[in-house]
Amino acid sequence: MSATTKDHEHWAKIAADWIAWARTPNHDAFWAYRQAFASFVGKGGGRALDVGCGEGRVSRELxxxxxxxxxxxxxxxxxxxxAGLDSADEYVxxxxxxxxxEDGHFDLVVSYNVLMDVDDVPAAVREMRRVLRPEGRLVVSIVHPFFDHGRFAGPGGDAPFIVEGSYFGRQRFDETVxxxxxxxxxxxxxxxxEAYAAALEGAGLAITSxxxxxxxxxxxxxHMERWTRMPLFLWFTARPLAG
Structure with missing residues (x-):
């Protein structure tokens, strides 16, 4: 079984758990960042694609x-x-x-906390670039790579963050919370x-913010206070390189 198939099967298996996790008010971290993310994306009137939409929360913001x-x-x-919450205009x-x-169809492509769950990140980024207009934007959120290699020593807001393992290399994570x-x-x-940046570069995209x-x-x-001392998420915008 390929890693891609395993990733798909994992999310299909826990879909009901994720819907409850994501939709319970102020439970998932998204609730503490949703307004800031909407501001980062900005107002618009063109066509947007939400890749890996999950239960639709980012689509609703868009x-x-x-x-x-x-x-x-x-x-x-x-x-x-x-679709049950009328999250988008179209679904696939x-x-x-x-x-x-189709190629070059979207003014905006958003990938919110999806690339960490994709086995072939370069292929995913190439597809996002393909469907993006030449003057369009790709907006990406990922869990900050630092976070994957450490833990807070305790539940308190002043608990130190302890680094574990090596930051470098590609590793599988599997955790029940x-x-x-x-x-x-x-x-x-x-x-x-660096791996995410290389995928963007390989697809002909450059980080602009x-x-x-x-x-x-x-x-x-x-309960999100600890994340005022170190970042939980990393957001960036990328645009197609000219030529």
Missing amino acids: KACGYHVTAADPVEAFIEAA VAAATHLPL EERGLKMHFSGWSQPL IREPLPDLGEGRQ
Whole structure:
């Protein structure tokens, strides 16, 4: 069985758990970053593609920003869940590495916390570049590569972060997390920032902006305080190189 098939089967198996995890207010970290991410993307009126849309939360943000949104995911249960909340304007069951969409169709392609779950990152980035207009933008969020190689020593906001293992190289991660009555099995790949940058370069894309966002610690999100001391996510925008 290929790694790509294993990744797909993993998410199909835990789809119901992820939908509950993602949609429970202020549970997943997304709730503390959603407004900042919407601002990073910005208002627009063109065509946007949400690659690996999951249950549709990023698609809904893109619609609120004014885009005509196509939501894509290889897991049918996610597409059904996204459609159930009218998350996008169009839907397609498709993996990031094989998008059944025409060349140069989208003004904006978004990959929110997806590339860590893709076996062949260069192939996925090439597909995103293919469906992007020459003047379009690719917006990517990944879990910060530093985070994959350490842990906080305790639950307190001032607990030190302990580095474990080597930052370099590509490694599989597999972890079950239980928080506030919900359980989630995360499985994917950790790799250094250089690997993501090389995939972009190989696809003819150049990074034009980069952010290490701070969480919004509003009501119900105080548990995210530790991430005001080191970044949980890394966001960047890339654009096609001329010629």
